Amino acid sequence: MPNASSFNRLPTHDGHWVTVWVEGQAIKVRSHDSAAAAVLAAGLNASRTSAVSGSARAPYCMMGVCFECLLEINGEENVQGCMTQVSEGMHIRRQQRARHLVDDLSVEVKS
Numbered sequence: 001m002p003n004a005s006s007f008n009r010l011p012t013h014d015g016h017w018v019t020v021w022v023e024g025q026a027i028k029v030r031s032h033d034s035a036a037a038a039v040l041a042a043g044l045n046a047s048r049t050s051a052v053s054g055s056a057r058a059p060y061c062m063m064g065v066c067f068e069c070l071l072e073i074n075g076e077e078n079v080q081g082c083m084t085q086v087s088e089g090m091h092i093r094r095q096q097r098a099r100h101l102v103d104d105l106s107v108e109v110k111s
Contacts, residue, residue: 021089022038022042034062036062038086047059047081047094048068048069048094048096063082064083071092071095073092074090075091
């Protein structure tokens with residue numbers, strides 16, 4: 001994982017930091033950061049790959065509209081990283097495959 005980051009923080013008054021794991025490496029981030037911001041702060045520009053072309057995708061809008069920030073957080077896939085606040089010990093991984101929309105295709109649809 002790169003040591004340098006092009007992610008620049010705005011000045012804040014919150015000095016509380018938590019440790020999260022990004023791709024297996026511990027990093028300290030501010031307690032009010034989003035998981036997407038933690039990925040950027042870790043020096044990773046891509047948060048997932050496109051299911052169609054495999055091209056790298058990165059957090060874009062940072063407000064829950066574009067879905068480019070989908071991550072695997074604490075083992076759960078398809079989590080919008082920009083809408084998820086970090087917590088102590090959180091495990092964040094980049095999503096490297098197509099997302100699963102339905103886990104059990106045998107579910108009956110009621111009309």
